[in-house]
Amino acid sequence: MKGALDDFKVMLTRNEPLTGLARAVAFLVIFALGVVAGLWAAAGARQSSGGIVRPSITRFPSAAVYQPSAGDGVCCRPDPDAGFSEFVAPTRLMHDMTDEELFWRATLVPAAATGAQVAFMFLAGHGVLPLAPLWERFFRGHEERFSIYVHAPPGVAINVSEDSPFHGRQIPSQETSWGSVSLMDAEKRLLANALLDFSNERFVLLSESCIPVHNFTTVYEYLVGSEQSFVEVYYRDTKQCRNRYSRRMAPDITLRQWRKGSQWFELARGVATSILTDTRYYTLFRRHCRPSCYPDEHYVQTYVAMRHGDRNSNRTVTHVDWSTGGAHPVAYGARDATPELVRSIRTSREPCTRNSRPTTTCYLFARKFAPDALGPLLNMSAAVMHY
CATH class of the missing domain: 3.90.550.10 (Spore Coat Polysaccharide Biosynthesis Protein SpsA; Chain A)
Structure with a gap:
């Protein structure tokens, strides 16, 4: 993967003329290879790291608030309006995590x-x-x-x-x-x-x-x-x-x-x-x-x-x-x-x-x-x- 990425870089740095379409395609290929390489490295880092809690969940819980239910208790649900400020400094502490x-x-x-x-x-x-x-x-x-x-x-x-x-x-x-x-x-x-x-x-x-x-x-x-x-x-x-x-x-x-x-x-x-x-x-x-x-x-x-x-x-x-x-x-x-x-x-x-x-x-x-x-x-x- 690294070799292919290097080849494209060489092609772009040559003095040979490239059409606008060819150059655009080349940049897209480099970008795609870079994304794949990053995901590959991140996956390897996750597999090699130890001592960190990593539950097998796919959702990223957001801040939540108490919401009264029809029953006799109180339940929690994610707040759909929680913005970035609420993410970095939660004001609503109740959540369903x-x-x-x-x-x-x-x-x-x-x-x-x-x-x-x-x-x-x-x-x-x-x-x-x-x-x-x-x-x-x-x-x-x-x-x-x-x-x-x-x-x-x-x-x-x-x-x-x-x-x-x-x-x-x-x-x-x-x-x-x-x-x-x-x-x-x-x-x-x-x-x-x-x-x-x-x-x-x-x-x-x-x-x-x-x-x-x-x-x-x-x-x-x-x-x-x-x-x-x-x-x-x-x-x-x-x-x-x-x-x-x-x-x-x-x-x-x-x-x-x-x-x-x-x-x-x-x-x-x-x-x-x-x-x-x-x-x-x-x-x-x-x-x-x-x-x-x-x-x-x-x-x-x-x-x-x-x-x-x-x-x-x-x-x-x-x-x-x-x-x-x-x-x-x-x-x-x-x-x-x-x-x-x-x-x-x-x-x-x-x-x-x-x-x-x-x-x-x-x-x-x-x-x-x-x-x-x-x-x-x-x-x-x-x-x-x-x-």
């Missing part, structure tokens, strides 16, 4: 963001956002620099007003259970939907019990200006870490590569995309990281340590108090939500590093705050958190 299709489409988006938004991804396991008024105050006035995604139980609609930044920001969801791989599936679902917006540059995973302990400008500049992601990664010879490892993951994941850390991560776009393209390691977690293993505390941590260790800070930006031991962290109620508590989280006693420089601003968010803590938090937000 399966997880496989969603993850595949999310891997086709740019590795680098075209904007500088921060995606705030809320994993609302109980289907409520009791601290939404505090977050609404935090987001106010910064609408062009953030996007929100909420994963709630199927069939549960988050109860917020139409002027709330949370309104219309739920993504298609599936049931989750604590300690199972379904929780990690939900995290990947949030990541994939957020990646569909080309403007999103950083991705923060939060729960409904999280609060921001700094104002939006501080949080935004801290994340967008960071050279690394924030995934807590460590190894300890304890039953909570070492004993959760399964030898059946070897040789792809060895005990020396096994890691643990906080579920609440923050990722740069390149690392987030890489997680969605992984099928090799996540398959092992799905098979062998069963209850008492807790994939949400090990998969992202192990994968990032193995593949992106130099791009990670090895710490989280979400404060959680595990000092009392047990399966759950300290929960802060109305009496616990004091200015002294929040100030102690805002300024760390032990400094950390950001962009290789020491800082006492180690945490941007904190959990676990109970619904009745909302009142005290709103009362102190202006004076203590500066929003």
Whole structure:
């Protein structure tokens, strides 16, 4: 094929006269050979590539909206009027893609963001956002620099007003259970939907019990200006870490590569995309990281340590108090939500590093705050958190 293409090029560059018709035919042949060669090369690249999700589908799903049906449920259908702007920055989050299709489409988006938004991804396991008024105050006035995604139980609609930044920001969801791989599936679902917006540059995973302990400008500049992601990664010879490892993951994941850390991560776009393209390691977690293993505390941590260790800070930006031991962290109620508590989280006693420089601003968010803590938090937000 290359030889034939070269022959035509030689013919066109000779000084011999060609009729207009002959020259037109020659150009058409060259163009056709070039198209065939390109398709041939693309097919070879697809066959040789590995680790990318490639479902056998022929349609390319577009953005979709909820459409009421005649039955008792709600169905989805593609939006026939979705234009290019909706493709690069979806405003209608409900769609009919399966997880496989969603993850595949999310891997086709740019590795680098075209904007500088921060995606705030809320994993609302109980289907409520009791601290939404505090977050609404935090987001106010910064609408062009953030996007929100909420994963709630199927069939549960988050109860917020139409002027709330949370309104219309739920993504298609599936049931989750604590300690199972379904929780990690939900995290990947949030990541994939957020990646569909080309403007999103950083991705923060939060729960409904999280609060921001700094104002939006501080949080935004801290994340967008960071050279690394924030995934807590460590190894300890304890039953909570070492004993959760399964030898059946070897040789792809060895005990020396096994890691643990906080579920609440923050990722740069390149690392987030890489997680969605992984099928090799996540398959092992799905098979062998069963209850008492807790994939949400090990998969992202192990994968990032193995593949992106130099791009990670090895710490989280979400404060959680595990000092009392047990399966759950300290929960802060109305009496616990004091200015002294929040100030102690805002300024760390032990400094950390950001962009290789020491800082006492180690945490941007904190959990676990109970619904009745909302009142005290709103009362102190202006004076203590500066929003």
